[in-house]
Amino acid sequence: MEIKITRPQGTEDVTPKQIYKWHTVERIARETAESFGFHETRIPTFENTNLFLRSVGETTDVVQKEMYTVTAKETQFTLRPEGTAGTIRSMLQNGLLNDALPQKVFYILSCFRHERPQKGRLREFHQFGVEMAGSQGPASDAEIISLAKTILDRAGLQNIALNINSIGCPVCRAEYHKALKAYFEPKKEELCETCQTRLEKNPMRILDCKSPICAGIAKDAPVILDYLCDDCRTHFEKLQEYLKALHIDYSINPKIVRGLDYYTKTVFEFITTDIGAQGTVCGGGRYDGLIEQMGGKPTPAMGFAMGLERLIMTMEQQGCAFEEPKGCDLYIAPMDESAVPTTMQLGQQLRVSGYQVEYDVMQRGLKAQMKYANKIGAAFVMVLGENELQDKKAKLKNMETGEQIEIALDETFEDKFDDIAVQYMFHDIVEDFEKECQ
Template identity: 45%
Template structure:
């Protein structure tokens, strides 16, 4: 095989498209039920959108972008995420003239990573963003929206984890305290954490190495450093979640890799998925718009990975059963009857039936086998004897009952059958 799909991509075959339709339809419906409206942004953007929005020092920008130069010498990149792109779109248009603006998207994202279960180089996110909203109600609203979607799809036992990473006022104070504490215990940290200490010290908090956990346990707690405004915000989010009956876990070690997050961060996960068990991740990003050179605008939102969501549905046995792609299979005997069989198929299609017609001129036995394989409930059989009398045999594949029906009454017969 010399032609293969690029690494980390997948072909979604006809057997799988129904679950995608179902998930996407649910996402549209739930988002709209919260008053969110769909936005679509370009597949590629100028690199600067993500350099400034996501952050230069993040893994995404540093080593995961599909970057290229176009024929006009522009530095472009396949979007690695959508929030920065949406922020760019808002700046460029008049949408934000009348806040709040509630948006959602279902878009592909591209990151050059080593693939594994639940991680692809092209993946799809259902994302939701509320712009121009400052209060904790908005944070709770997007979490509730994600919950609604997961519930609607039949999922239970997903864990919501919640934390606050502070704002531009209090985060630096905590960061400083943490770095100074960790530096004193540098020798006790794992190699990864020694590097994290330089680049992204907050990451040390959720290291899984026992030794690091022990060090962290004795160090400064992020929540102790929250400023009053951030603390009030967090308890506001919790109060709203409680009012909605949404159960969550406070997780002081939950942090986010992207620069633009502030205050609220949250994840919704499903343990059975293995290492990539986070289905939904989000938070607040009040500083993003300014980082992109625009007027400051508070915002909160999340990204929900559809591939991971579908893996979860699969693991929970929630995939829809296979359904027949057709209502009627039109079989005929002998090439000369092809045109008349086509006419019959056409008539049925115009009457709203989904029809597959024999295309290979095989034996009746083979045609029936094919119809069975397709789970077609009915087969219309046209042979020379029938044609002579202007009728057709209609076979019910489930009961094996057969009846002759005049060709001109066929459409009506099926209409009554399915009505």
């Protein structure tokens, strides 16, 4: 019996018919980040497991339930569940923090978490993320949030709400933890088993629990904003002042704590209701203690991560525009074997100039070749036979209009095709503009 092999649950294929959507969002994110002075970095797909235990936090869902970890020769490695820890490790190991500060990097990578697959949540997912290390002021918080919003705006998204919060520093958070313990202790037996453990180690994690029962109990829990120290309160107030100066609308949501332990002070999320319950398309915040915790000098830092699957899903729901996939500029149809060498030479010549050119490699007849050219949406088709080779002339057929233009098969071929293609493209641009004006 034949065994049918399918992709693993919680993963997705991106086919050539869909990849142009990914190219669109990746280009927007990359170009926007570069305009803010960020530079791309790349890190390994897996890291030493201790990296995530120290940074993400042992009481988080990510570490307790979701990491993919393997043991190789008594060393544990984990597929990265998020991008910040590995990026900061890379900054430290490669000496980036010894250069001019702030250091500003971005990345596009895949992450892995063992979760229940559902709409907007996969076991292998992709993120665009940024990290800024070296600046502790609220202006850098506003800069990071502005970068995220600019990407979402350039993608054409509407009805995206920004929620912000401050979860304080270790000083004021210690007082908040006392208040949370006092609140949850009488309800301890009602909490899930995981949250009962969190109550002693890190009660803030209860606020992030996905259990409906725990979420219901946490609904009336104390609010962190009531426990901020003067420094954290001033930082949060200044951030709001800067966001207003940038004309960025926001709401204060004291329930935002984010799902990772390294966050301090500012946390934020951009959310939408267009993709169901998993509506966070971007989230981030400040993590001033992480670099020191990982062995570096005390260095403030912050960043965000944006789920590309959710971003694309939201764009689709809202009817946002994606770049059109590049099509075939010219299909050359050799009528027999004698025309194949010239066909290859002309095709290679135009490819070097940046055109997408195809020709027959299936030994099809002319009728079948024309049918194939139609299927791939070739803009022009050129047939090469004995007469064309002898006269060193051929006819270019515009597949949209049916118009045929004679072109010389000599050293001027590339320039003349370029002129014809530019005229064709210019005609399309004018036509599109006229349609928009109607």
